[in-house]
Amino acid sequence: MATVTPNYGWDVPTSTDYVKDGATAIETLGDDIDSTLYGLVGANTKVGMQLLSTTTLSGASTTISGISQAYADLEIWIYGMTNATASGNFRCAPNGTTTIAHSGGSYNSGGSLGNLGFNNDYIVSVNAVDRAVSNNAIKIKIENYASATNYKSLSVTFNYINSAGNSLSEIHGGGVKTNSAITSLVFSNTGGSFTAGTVKVWGCN
Numbered sequence: 001m002a003t004v005t006p007n008y009g010w011d012v013p014t015s016t017d018y019v020k021d022g023a024t025a026i027e028t029l030g031d032d033i034d035s036t037l038y039g040l041v042g043a044n045t046k047v048g049m050q051l052l053s054t055t056t057l058s059g060a061s062t063t064i065s066g067i068s069q070a071y072a073d074l075e076i077w078i079y080g081m082t083n084a085t086a087s088g089n090f091r092c093a094p095n096g097t098t099t100i101a102h103s104g105g106s107y108n109s110g111g112s113l114g115n116l117g118f119n120n121d122y123i124v125s126v127n128a129v130d131r132a133v134s135n136n137a138i139k140i141k142i143e144n145y146a147s148a149t150n151y152k153s154l155s156v157t158f159n160y161i162n163s164a165g166n167s168l169s170e171i172h173g174g175g176v177k178t179n180s181a182i183t184s185l186v187f188s189n190t191g192g193s194f195t196a197g198t199v200k201v202w203g204c205n
Contacts, residue, residue, distance in 0.1 A: 077199070
């Protein structure tokens with residue numbers, strides 16, 4: 001006769017059950033495990049990641065504030081961005097400060113490779129993102145973002161169509177030069193106001 005596990009109450013077969021019922025028993029057990037894990041993890045959680053907020057880009061700038069300090073790292077996804085009036089460089093200012101981010105890296109534009117050696121005030125794309133093309137995706141990761149003692153390491157990937165119509169990717173590495181915790185992010189574009197775009201902020205452990 002089937003029984004259940006002591007902690008989660010999963011249906012499991014016993015040694016006295018008929019072999020012919022084995023497939024049904026395994027299916028039932030699998031469904032129980034799936035249900036339990038989905039309840040623990042959920043749709044807005046990945047292994048080691050918790051979705052903290054989802055925000056629509058709009059206006060001259062969009063601010064995400066009150067970021068939870070309960071995680072080791074911060075990961076930000078931006079995609080589907082469009083702009084109102086002109087192509088422009090996408091920018092992110094940690095804590096709303098425009099003088100603390102720096103990075104360097106490389107790019108691929110239409111099959112042409114190059115190095116990006118520069119020091120920035122924002123986390124910023126090197127090229128202008130086409131204002132009307134929503135085929136873009138950006139990922140920013142800030143390690144140790146909640147530290148009130150140390151500078152933070154930073155990595156960024158940009159994938160987008162630039163103002164010349166080229167498919168362009170950039171990979172940046174650098175840091176955020178502040179001893180304060182990162183509690184907010186301000187997004188803007190040199191071409192004017194956002195008309196669309198989604199920002200997902202994840203806490204990572």
